[in-house]
Amino acid sequence: MIEINNFSKAYGSTLAVNDLTFAVPSGQILGLIGRNGAGKTTTMRALSGIIPSGAGEFMVDGFSLSDAPLELKRRTAYVADDPRLFSDLSVEQHLKFQASVYGIQKPADEIRKLLELFELESKRHSAASTLSRGMRQKLAICCAYLQAPTALLLDEPMTGLDPHAIRVLKDTIVNRAAQGCAVIISSHLLAMVEDICSQILILDCGERRFWGSNEEFKQRFAQSENNDSNTLEAAFFSSLTELGQDLASTIHGSTGSADRHSQNIDSITQQ
């Protein structure tokens, strides 16, 4: 289970995420949706311990990032939108490195299975630096799967993947969730999110705008606009009107909100 409580993060004088709270129970898949710069990647990077979190608490399976960072990291796998691989290592060496660092016992079979599943067998001894964008993405996903995480964080995981790999990835995400893994997927591919996510979280300008089930989201927004098409995409575009009004009032209308933002930046900076 993933829990994020009152997370805020500032970059200089810019508040990237403001007081974000949500949870993803084991077996659930959460779709993280929002515009570019909404704070999606920041949230995932902070949860995986990459960037120091300004304020707030992160928990995975009851282990807190501040109190038991290694236990949390051992259970968490993060696949970045543009994975940074070790250029000197081959595909197989990457997986061996991952197996060693995460203490995976006898990983040979699992490595073989993953390489076959993502069609990386022929690239087994190829240097990571020579892989195409899609193959690097596949390798990063293999590395994440190898560590058998209980919290899986995927940032734009479909980028560069071929149709076969997209299908494999979708199936495997669902399977992992069925086995008890809590998954967060950040993506702009709303059809894919609708397909596999059970929960939706809409972020805008670092603020949580909606958190609930896929159906709730569709009910609330698609019906409010009398939209005939009952898809997540239609609901999302309908929701933009409401979110846009909220945003406008945050920036221009209410000074109270602006004050709240600057107070938050100050409190994060102090921490």
Added chain:
Amino acid sequence: MELVFPKVLNHLLWIRFQGKLKRWFGGFQSPRRRLITLIGTVLGIIWVSQAVIGILFRKAAEHDSMVRLSAVALTLYVFWQVLKTVTRKPFEPHEWTDAEKEILLAAPISPHQLVSFRLTGLAVGTFVKALFVSIILLPDLPIWPIGFIGLFLGLVFIEFFRVCFELIFMGISPRLRWVCRGSAFVMLLGPIAIIWYRTLIVMNSAATQDLPMSILLFKSILVEMNAIVSSKIGVGVLSVMASFSEAIFTQAFSVAGLLNLLKITLITGASGALVYRLDQWSRLRAKQQESLAVRKGSLGSIGAFSHASASMARIRVPLRINGMGAVAWRQLVGAYHYRMTLSISLGIPAVLCWCPLFLDSNPEVTLVSVVGGLLFYSFLLLPSALVLDFRRDIDRFDVLKSLPVATIWLAIGQLATPVILATGFQAGVLFVATVFSSIIWSQAILAGVILVGFNLLIFTGENLIFLLSPYRRNQEGLDVFIRTVLTFTGKGIVFAVAVSALLFWATLSVLIVSSLGLSAGWAVALFCAGLLLMMGTVEALLLVGLVRLFDRFDPSEDCPALN
């Protein structure tokens, strides 16, 4: 008609300059970076002021020797460029950055215009270099403007020569490339071997034994270099750069001087024109070689490792050892890929460290000379040669920070490879020195143990500085200047403090032992024990600092922007 230099490229050069300035000011944003930039700037101003004062108050050097020495220096710079080219992989004559590759090369700009853009960029960079050097040489330049022009043309010629040579090197067959590599090493090592041989003969002669060894060595090298430079071959090799050198130190306006200036301008212009021709030629050659390889069917699958590398991949999963083992193994694999470059980087200092073996000295003096050489090279060269730690992982901090490995173990794992390689290099040098001389084995082993501690200190310090002011390799600009000033000052202070502490502790050890009425051997033991304790304490402090810095490091904010 196609413009040689389209407006868009001109604009690009300008906005990139503005971007560099903006990035430098951006360095003042976070409190830590602000403090470091401020210290670096203040130190930089002090260093530059000191240099300016030194320049203004110093006497002009003798004209003839300046002409000769500058010709030698410029020729050595040409050799350095040749050596760099033949050892570099992959060949990148124009050194395009990733952004340039993706935007400029895909833009509707002709290859000719791109070459113009690159040559202008080189000339602009060289202009600043020439300006600095000409200011340093102010008292020696009889007519400063001509001296500056001569210097600028000389440095631009060398840059254009480098690009020409790289283009030729890229265009020739792999077999010819190996011939070029061999020739470059013979040309480099031949004169060095001759100079050393003759120097050692002079140094071993009875008449000069009473001079201090370092002064004698330096003096003898200069004498032998002068002899080679004055020989017919030397004069021939230096002849091209001698024209530039004469222009730099032109004493009066004369027809001969102006003709020489015209000559070097033409040489530089011709080398620039040659770049255009060679660029066209090398692209054509690359196409031909590729189609030939396709016809022969000699191309392997994309990105497949060589057989040797594939055998590396068969190694079993590395030992975890709290995560440290895997991290260190990853750096060792990197070292394996750079084994040739590393061998060259370590081979030359090793040969230089063995030079005292040719002198007829007692074992202690030989050991001190060899270890002194090792310390010197380890302090100066090894940190730049063995960049197999945090310094090469600037783009992978995301991965490192997300690993379930305690920072202390991660730091030790990252430091392990350079320390192991440096220790292996030093142990090898000491082993050979002990086998081929009368150095006592126990003393050599003790020196080796102390050197391990020294290596730990050096690489931890280097990484600490890196995390304080992170940079990308091949980065240029004001922030690089500030970092260099900081590093240089920091290292100087550390070296001075370390030497003082060593002298103090050596004296104290002797005093303590003599006051207790023990034999001299106890003083050595006490000194070594204290030294190791001191090193251990400093290392622990540095390591704690490194761990804290890494923990606080925010890849989103602290990583420098891409070039």
